[in-house]
Amino acid sequence: MKKSLFYMLILLSIVFALTGCLPKTAGQEPPVPVVSFKAYLPENTPDDATIYIIGNYCNWDFDSAATSTVKTDDEEKKYAEFELQVAEFPLEYKYTVGPDWKYVEKDADGNEIDDRKIDSAPEEVVIDTVAKWAAIPIPPSEEPTIVNIKAFLPENTPDDATIYIIGNYCDWEFGGAKTSDVKTDDEGKKYAEFELQVAEFPLEYKYTVGPDWAYEEVKADGSNLDGNRKIDSAPEECS
Missing domain, CATH: 2.60.40 (Immunoglobulin-like)
Structure with missing residues (x-):
């Protein structure tokens, strides 16, 4: 009986060796894909x-x-x-x-x-x-891009108003937003001018006629704009 068991163990070892089905070592994990x-x-x-x-x-x-x-x-x-x-x-x-x-x-x-x-x-x-x-980072070694923007304003804009350009360049905070006085060109059109330092694009922004969203720009019919204004990359000229 002992001989039969001995020969059976030898036979099983040969079969495992030939088929690659040797028992897995305790604690061994399968390879991670x-x-x-x-x-x-x-x-x-x-x-x-x-x-x-x-x-x-x-x-x-x-x-x-x-x-x-x-x-x-x-x-x-x-x-x-x-x-x-x-x-x-x-x-x-x-x-x-x-x-x-x-x-x-x-x-x-x-x-x-x-x-x-x-x-x-x-x-x-x-x-x-x-x-x-969504946005592209500018390496720290590079200087922020200077973007000059000229915005023509509605005729009913008060001459003494302060125009804000609010956007992701200032984290949409009015405290960090650039402002402009109301100016008038040779044709009597009112406008505002801004110079922004933009660290990354796209630049998204809107205009307001005061430091609050209650004064933000709207369409000619009074409805809200379809999203924010957007500049995808550094422009070569003023917007």
């Missing part, structure tokens, strides 16, 4: 930018997120590449052009998008396309 990504980027992505892929694989923490430099293929298309070790699925993620949600990707119209999602480990490289960035 590695997922490769290639993300095509908007044309206005700075060549020296750092692209982040932020998601649940790193607990949505920018400090732990994988990054990529901006690369260019043979067709001059900009892209970023990543390799992630994903411990569990589904994987949810987004791309940003800097370590902050204000630089997150948007759809082509500038609207928010849902988190990207991969339900299980893919067999091939994941190909994504980023349509647009």
Whole structure:
């Protein structure tokens, strides 16, 4: 009986060795899947930018997120590449052009998008396309962009009014907003002039005729504007 048991153990060992089915060592974990990504980027992505892929694989923490430099293929298309070790699925993620949600990707119209999602480990490289960035950071080494703006005003604007340009350049705070006196050109048209230091684009803004939203600009029929005024990149001339 002992010999039969001995020979059976030998036979099982040979079978395991030949089939690769040897028992797993106690405490040994299966390998974590590695997922490769290639993300095509908007044309206005700075060549020296750092692209982040932020998601649940790193607990949505920018400090732990994988990054990529901006690369260019043979067709001059900009892209970023990543390799992630994903411990569990589904994987949810987004791309940003800097370590902050204000630089997150948007759809082509500038609207928010849902988190990207991969339900299980893919067999091939994941190909994504980023349509647009919410904003693009300017490196600290670069000076803010000076934007000169001239705004023509309604005829009923009081001559002694103070015109405000309120926007994301001042975090929408009236205390930090630029102002202008009411001026009149050679044709009798009233206008205001501003010189803004803009650290990042797009620049979004509105005009008010006082330091309160009760005095903000409206359409000719008195209805609200369709969103904010917007300048996507540094203009060459006054707006």
